Amino acid sequence: MNQTNHTRKAINEELKKLYKKWPEIKRFLKTLGCDADSAEDIFQEALLIFSRKLQTPDFELTVDGFYYVRNTCKLLWYNQARKAQKHGTSSLEFEVEALEDDWFEKEMKLRTIESALEKLGKQCQELLQLFYGKNWSMDAIAKKIGLRNDKVAKVQKYRCLQKAKILVGQEESLVQTMKA
Amino acid sequence: MEANWNQLIERYVMNELSAEGKQAFEDELAKNSQLQTELELHQMIHEGAKRAAQRSEIQQIAKRYKIKKTITTAGIVILLTGVLAAAILWLNGVEKITTTDTVKTPMNISPAVFEKMEAQLAFDHIEPVYFEFSGKDSAFISPSGVLLSVTDESFLLNGKRYTDKAILQWQEAQDAIDIVKAGLETKSGNDLLETQGMFSLLAFTPKGEKLEMTQKAGVYVQVPVAETKKGMQLFDGKKRPDGRIDWVNPTPLEKIPVPVAMSQLNFYPAGYEPKLDELKWFKSKKKRDSLYVSFEAEEDFQDSTSNEKIVQMVPEPVSETKPKINNFPLTSTTIVASGKPSIENGKLLYEAKCATCHTLNRDASGPNLFKVREKWSKGSKQPNAIYRWVVDWQRAATTDPYASEVSHLKSMAMNAFPELKGKYQLIDAIFDYIDGVPPSPVKKATAHIPPSKELAIWQPKFNNTLLATKDFEKRLMKAHELCSEKIFNVYVQNLNQPLWKSDEEVVKMGYASFQSFADERVGGIQLSNPHMNNLRHFYESAKNRIKAAGKSAFLKEDNRRKKWDAAMNRSRNAEVDRTAKREMKNFQEEYAFNLKNVAKQLGNTIGFSIHGGGGPKNIDAYVYDATKARTSTIITDPNTGKTAKITYLPFTAGVKEATSFGKLYAYVFSKQLHSYERITAKNGFFDYNLNGDMRYDIAIIGINEKGTFMTELRDLNTGNFATLSLDAVSENEFEKRIQELNQSRITKPMQVKDELKWLFKEQQNFVEQKRRTNDLQFRNTIRPTVFPCLKNKNVLADTIQF
Numbered sequence: 013m014n015q016t017n018h019t020r021k022a023i024n025e026e027l028k029k030l031y032k033k034w035p036e037i038k039r040f041l042k043t044l045g046c047d048a049d050s051a052e053d054i055f056q057e058a059l060l061i062f063s064r065k066l067q068t069p070d071f072e073l074t075v076d077g078f079y080y081v082r083n084t085c086k087l088l089w090y091n092q093a094r095k096a097q098k099h100g101t102s103s104l105e106f107e108v109e110a111l112e113d114d115w116f117e118k119e120m121k122l123r124t125i126e127s128a129l130e131k132l133g134k135q136c137q138e139l140l141q142l143f144y145g146k147n148w149s150m151d152a153i154a155k156k157i158g159l160r161n162d163k164v165a166k167v168q169k170y171r172c173l174q175k176a177k178i179l180v181g182q183e184e185s186l187v188q189t190m191k192a
Numbered sequence: 193m194e195a196n197w198n199q200l201i202e203r204y205v206m207n208e209l210s211a212e213g214k215q216a217f218e219d220e221l222a223k224n225s226q227l228q229t230e231l232e233l234h235q236m237i238h239e240g241a242k243r244a245a246q247r248s249e250i251q252q253i254a255k256r257y258k259i260k261k262t263i264t265t266a267g268i269v270i271l272l273t274g275v276l277a278a279a280i281l282w283l284n285g286v287e288k289i290t291t292t293d294t295v296k297t298p299m300n301i302s303p304a305v306f307e308k309m310e311a312q313l314a315f316d317h318i319e320p321v322y323f324e325f326s327g328k329d330s331a332f333i334s335p336s337g338v339l340l341s342v343t344d345e346s347f348l349l350n351g352k353r354y355t356d357k358a359i360l361q362w363q364e365a366q367d368a369i370d371i372v373k374a375g376l377e378t379k380s381g382n383d384l385l386e387t388q389g390m391f392s393l394l395a396f397t398p399k400g401e402k403l404e405m406t407q408k409a410g411v412y413v414q415v416p417v418a419e420t421k422k423g424m425q426l427f428d429g430k431k432r433p434d435g436r437i438d439w440v441n442p443t444p445l446e447k448i449p450v451p452v453a454m455s456q457l458n459f460y461p462a463g464y465e466p467k468l469d470e471l472k473w474f475k476s477k478k479k480r481d482s483l484y485v486s487f488e489a490e491e492d493f494q495d496s497t498s499n500e501k502i503v504q505m506v507p508e509p510v511s512e513t514k515p516k517i518n519n520f521p522l523t524s525t526t527i528v529a530s531g532k533p534s535i536e537n538g539k540l541l542y543e544a545k546c547a548t549c550h551t552l553n554r555d556a557s558g559p560n561l562f563k564v565r566e567k568w569s570k571g572s573k574q575p576n577a578i579y580r581w582v583v584d585w586q587r588a589a590t591t592d593p594y595a596s597e598v599s600h601l602k603s604m605a606m607n608a609f610p611e612l613k614g615k616y617q618l619i620d621a622i623f624d625y626i627d628g629v630p631p632s633p634v635k636k637a638t639a640h641i642p643p644s645k646e647l648a649i650w651q652p653k654f655n656n657t658l659l660a661t662k663d664f665e666k667r668l669m670k671a672h673e674l675c676s677e678k679i680f681n682v683y684v685q686n687l688n689q690p691l692w693k694s695d696e697e698v699v700k701m702g703y704a705s706f707q708s709f710a711d712e713r714v715g716g717i718q719l720s721n722p723h724m725n726n727l728r729h730f731y732e733s734a735k736n737r738i739k740a741a742g743k744s745a746f747l748k749e750d751n752r753r754k755k756w757d758a759a760m761n762r763s764r765n766a767e768v769d770r771t772a773k774r775e776m777k778n779f780q781e782e783y784a785f786n787l788k789n790v791a792k793q794l795g796n797t798i799g800f801s802i803h804g805g806g807g808p809k810n811i812d813a814y815v816y817d818a819t820k821a822r823t824s825t826i827i828t829d830p831n832t833g834k835t836a837k838i839t840y841l842p843f844t845a846g847v848k849e850a851t852s853f854g855k856l857y858a859y860v861f862s863k864q865l866h867s868y869e870r871i872t873a874k875n876g877f878f879d880y881n882l883n884g885d886m887r888y889d890i891a892i893i894g895i896n897e898k899g900t901f902m903t904e905l906r907d908l909n910t911g912n913f914a915t916l917s918l919d920a921v922s923e924n925e926f927e928k929r930i931q932e933l934n935q936s937r938i939t940k941p942m943q944v945k946d947e948l949k950w951l952f953k954e955q956q957n958f959v960e961q962k963r964r965t966n967d968l969q970f971r972n973t974i975r976p977t978v979f980p981c982l983k984n985k986n987v988l989a990d991t992i993q994f
Contacts, residue, residue, distance in 0.1 A: 024249075024253070027250065027253050028253055028256075028257075031253050031254065034257065052254075056247070056250050056251065056254060059250050059253075060243065060246055060247050060250050063246065064243065121236070122236065122239055122243050123243075125236050125237060125239070125240030126240050126243055126244050126247070128240070129237070129240050129241060130244075137241075137244065140237075140244075141241050141242075141244050141245035142245070143241070144238045144239075144241040144242045144245070145241055145242040145243075145244065145246060146245055169202075170198065170199060170202065173198060173202060173234070173237060174198055176237045176240075176241075177198070177234070177237065180233060180236070180237060180240075181233075
């Protein structure tokens with residue numbers, strides 16, 4: 013299965029199939045020392061990373077999707093464990109792996125942005141997600157959220173973006189990388 | 193600064209800047225590192241929001257996965273329990289439970305009571321299961337998955353309602369092993385049964401007294417079966433003296449109706465959609481719904497238009513011949529030459545000549561003709577007034593005041609029937625036929641299911657009710673065939689009762705064909721009372737709203753047509769005036785021209801007296817006559833012997849495919865006169881003498897619903913053109929060419945602007961009339977599918993007035 017069709021529908025199907033492997037992944041993570049709750053978050057994050065990777069134009073899957081996801085879970089777990097421990101006593105091997113994967117790093121950065129966005133109000137979150145994520149029209153969004161019309165929604169979008177910027181600015185790690 | 197950048201960056205990223213703006217931004221970006229970081233931040237937020245959206249999609253997948261898992265697990269658990277129970281049974285063999293066996297003993301029951309209950313077990317060798325019923329509404333699931341729903345109205349003790357705690361004793365034998373073990377038979381009398389399970393439920397008070405189940409509520413038992421087989425019934429078990437159980441008294445099980453989304457159902461009468469598909473009409477449901485409702489509006493309108501506005505019937509200008517009406521395929525009728533024509537003849541004549549505008553027993557474009565002869569013999573002083581009217585109403589209106597009154601009744605002009613002149617017997621036959629068809633009693637209410645009501649329930653709001661089921665759809669189809677609104681009402685007004693009950697009500701109303709539906713024994717879908725009320729309100733307001741919408745749409749179109757016709761009438765009135773004036777002016781000018789011509793030739797004309805046949809005449813008179821008749825004449829001055837000649841030369845022209853044009857005119861532009869002449873073609877042929885001393889340009893024009901057509905003949909004063917082809921021209925082109933012809937002659941020619949305006953309006957009228965005819969034919973085709981039971985298929989026909 014080297015070349016997957018990258019249509020949204022196909023990706024969704026792929027994800028559904030992969031989710032069935034969740035018990036396996038859970039066990040795998042458990043052996044690495046991960047608890048059940050974190051395991052689920054990690055698994056979903058890995059799926060997210062994988063599905064987004066599938067959407068990039070020149071991505072070719074060289075291994076089975078499952079292995080990609082499992083590997084990603086491993087990386088995520090180690091990142092998390094490292095942070096929790098605060099003293100970096102993780103083996104070099106994994107660090108190298110993590111660093112080599114640009115995509116992974118970028119995704120991690122975005123992850124931080126995501127958590128910043130989570131601090132926005134529910135309406136802002138929904139608006140931004142619908143507009144940038146699902147590409148809804150301003151009209152449709154206005155209707156869904158309960159704003160009067162698309163112009164009002166557009167103004168709201170600007171405001172949300174302002175707020176978001178402030179929140180992201182407060183995320184330390186990000187500021188670091190940005191300055192770099 | 194930052195705030196401004198924010199907007200600008202967003203617009204740049206969303207590609208909303210102009211080319212210059214974009215360039216300016218990028219220039220700034222190249223040298224401004226702060227802007228760069230801002231832009232990066234902006235883009236990351238975009239991406240972050242997108243990612244968050246994608247994350248929620250994954251969470252959806254997670255949710256779905258979990259639900260599936262829960263169901264499967266639950267299923268497995270139940271299965272395991274069942275297996276376990278079976279295993280235990282097997283392991284324990286068939287020994288009776290002893291009181292020391294704590295596994296099976298229900299709590300708080302004294303051993304004595306327990307033994308009493310055990311003694312009453314219905315099936316031997318089947319392990320019972322005990323449930324403790326608290327007295328309040330509860331549900332229990334048996335090991336094999338049978339659901340028992342018990343309420344405080346389920347039991348009686350000694351005939352009185354029992355609402356305290358109770359012990360339920362349940363036995364089930366579902367597979368062959370159990371059935372055989374229990375010594376149960378699968379026979380009803382001598383017939384072998386195919387069983388999906390045998391059950392026994394007994395209830396006891398904590399003291400061990402046996403309870404009875406109530407008749408009304410009882411206990412609801414829902415059995416999961418591997419497959420729903422048709423014809424499965426519920427049998428009572430009767431214990432025979434030898435201890436065996438006989439299965440008797442089968443009652444059909446209620447079939448559970450399956451809810452279907454309203455959008456999946458089709459409530460139209462059977463032939464409606466196929467007919468529309470055949471005619472390749474719009475497929476959108478909205479359009480088909482509004483067409484459907486329009487028939488209802490039309491029906492209601494029919495009955496209310498007995499008093500139309502009093503308008504003057506405007507006939508076509510007298511100078512033109514009435515064109516033949518070609519649109520409806522009228523069967524040619526042989527007019528009976530001798531003997532008294534029969535009613536059958538009258539019918540044929542009526543259908544050929546009258547039915548387009550008159551409807552039997554109805555006021556339509558033409559008034560109701562029932563017993564019209566009596567009306568006229570009372571109303572008019574003149575003998576045979578009605579017959580004269582039929583032959584030529586215009587003439588009748590000028591000589592008979594009653595006829596004149598009648599001519600004010602309708603705005604549409606009636607046709608004339610010169611072929612019936614003198615044939616009063618035929619006209620009588622027509623009226624005999626009409627009088628022979630008695631007015632039918634207005635049974636409209638039961639003739640069909642009102643579309644507005646039907647559409648009111650054909651809504652998503654009624655999903656998950658009895659109406660949103662295939663079962664109801666079937667019944668509605670049948671109700672359409674029977675055209676019964678009453679049947680429709682039974683179902684719609686009894687949403688909360690089982691379908692079979694409504695079926696039986698319909699059967700009681702006299703529709704035996706619904707018995708087969710009642711036999712299906714389809715159950716109901718329970719709705720809560722607030723929900724029911726909600727639906728009821730919705731239904732009432734929805735059907736009224738839909739009906740009103742249909743009516744207003746109908747009235748709107750009707751008004752538009754009336755306005756159009758009124759405008760046409762005005763245009764025609766003006767045209768009649770104009771033509772009269774023009775013709776008079778033309779004549780005067782040509783007469784003056786001829787006079788001058790003669791004068792030139794003779795040298796002196798005025799006051800001359802010449803003897804010809806019939807009395808002293810004046811040259812003027814000769815010239816007058818010649819001009820009027822448009823014939824050549826030679827006038828001799830006896831004194832001088834000089835002659836003057838007035839010449840008229842023939843001009844004839846035929847037009848190719850003349851019948852395709854509703855109007856065919858020749859505009860004759862004389863270079864020597866101010867005004868033009870308009871000649872109407874007779875049978876597609878022009879025959880008009882031209883003045884030999886003038887030069888003419890002639891434009892032959894034809895109009896029909898497709899457009900305007902013309903051809904030109906330049907600079908002639910005679911000619912014979914066997915067949916001229918008319919070319920299609922645009923309105924603009926047409927106007928241009930006519931103006932050109934008009935201008936290129938004498939200075940200050942008469943204006944053609946109004947004439948052209950009138951012509952174009954007439955052309956548009958052709959289009960309008962064609963559209964009306966098509967619409968009428970379309971509706972006549974569809975109407976039988978909407979109202980399959982309507983006897984009177986002869987419906988409203990708009991006049992074909994050209």
